[in-house]
Amino acid sequence: MKIVALSGSLRPESSSTSLLRALAGLAPDDVSVAIYGGLDDLPHFSPERDTEPAPPVVQALRELLTGSDAVVICTPEYAHGMPGSLKNALDWLVGSGEMVDKPVAALSASPSPEGGASARAWLVQTLTVMSANVVPEASFAIGLVRTKLDADGSVSDPATVAALRGVLTALRNATR
Ligand SMILES: Cc1cc2nc3c(=O)[nH]c(=O)nc-3n(C[C@H](O)[C@H](O)[C@H](O)COP(=O)(O)O)c2cc1C
Numbered sequence: 001m002k003i004v005a006l007s008g009s010l011r012p013e014s015s016s017t018s019l020l021r022a023l024a025g026l027a028p029d030d031v032s033v034a035i036y037g038g039l040d041d042l043p044h045f046s047p048e049r050d051t052e053p054a055p056p057v058v059q060a061l062r063e064l065l066t067g068s069d070a071v072v073i074c075t076p077e078y079a080h081g082m083p084g085s086l087k088n089a090l091d092w093l094v095g096s097g098e099m100v101d102k103p104v105a106a107l108s109a110s111p112s113p114e115g116g117a118s119a120r121a122w123l124v125q126t127l128t129v130m131s132a133n134v135v136p137e138a139s140f141a142i143g144l145v146r147t148k149l150d151a152d153g154s155v156s157d158p159a160t161v162a163a164l165r166g167v168l169t170a171l172r173n174a175t176r
Contacts, residue, residue, distance in 0.1 A: 001175055003033045003168075004068040008075030008086035008119075010040050015145045016074040016109050018153035023072060023164045025154075031168060033072070036064060045091035058092050065098035070171040072138075074107040075123055077116030082123050090126055100131045103174035105138035105167045115141030138170035 005024065007017040017035070024033035041057045043049060053059060065071065075082045093099050106124050108116030120141050127134050140163065142148065148157040155161055 001031045001069045001172055002067060003027070003031060003070050003072055003171065004064055005033050005035045005072045005074070006039070006086070006089065007035070008039075008073065008083045008123075010083075010085060013153065014076070015111075015149055015153075016076050016107075018149050019074050019107070019109055019142065019145070019155065019160075019164065020072065021153065022155035022161070023167060026161065026164055027168060031172070034064065034068075036061065039085050039089055042085075042089055042092060045088050047095075050092070050095060054092075054096075061089065061092065062096055062098050065093070065102070068102070069175045070103040070105070071099070071132075072105040072107065072167060072171070073123060073127075074109055074142075075116065075119050077108060077110050077112075077119035080118040080122075082119045082126075086123075087126070090130065094130055099127065102132050103135050103138075103171055104132045105171055106134050107140060107142065107167070109142040109145040111144065111146045113143045115143030115145065117141045133174065135170050135174045138167045138174070 005020040108120035110116035
């Protein structure tokens with residue numbers, strides 16, 4: 001199974017990205033997790049910029065997703081929404097269709113107890129409109145995230161490790 005992981009945060013020290021790295025580290029040998037690093041390079045979406053061929057960075061994202069079996073998105077919450085850079089990436093994929101029927105884990109993470117639930121709700125709404133297959137068993141908000149990460153960004157909290165393993169299992173079941 002090939003998984004593409006998208007973090008909604010551009011911060012090098014991002015808790016969302018740390019969780020995705022931890023997920024990648026938990027993947028069994030027959031599962032690859034590629035963490036997409038191009039969010040910051042995507043131009044602002046506008047329909048007339050969606051040319052044929054598309055801008056190379058957009059094409060690269062689309063090809064990465066076409067070659068994937070499943071996607072994991074972990075988003076922070078900015079002012080109760082997903083960050084604009086993540087929404088921008090999704091906007092580039094609305095018309096091209098790579099997310100149609102794609103099993104997706106929709107995660108959010110925040111230092112707040114709610115874990116960015118409002119941003120996650122918006123993310124799920126957007127993915128649903130895009131006809132992605134949001135997998136409920138793989139989708140949840142991670143609250144108090146700073147207490148769940150070690151100083152180096154790794155994850156040793158047993159409940160979080162189990163939850164991330166559960167994401168991999170649920171995505172595998174969804175791709176069968
Ligand atoms: C502009 C801004 C707005 C924020 N708004 C929210 C919010 O609405 N809800 C929330 O739980 N956290 C909010 N936060 C805190 C982020 O959840 C926190 O900075 C988080 O660690 C960012 O994720 P990251 O570590 O993956 O970059 C906000 C942070 C910033 C910078």
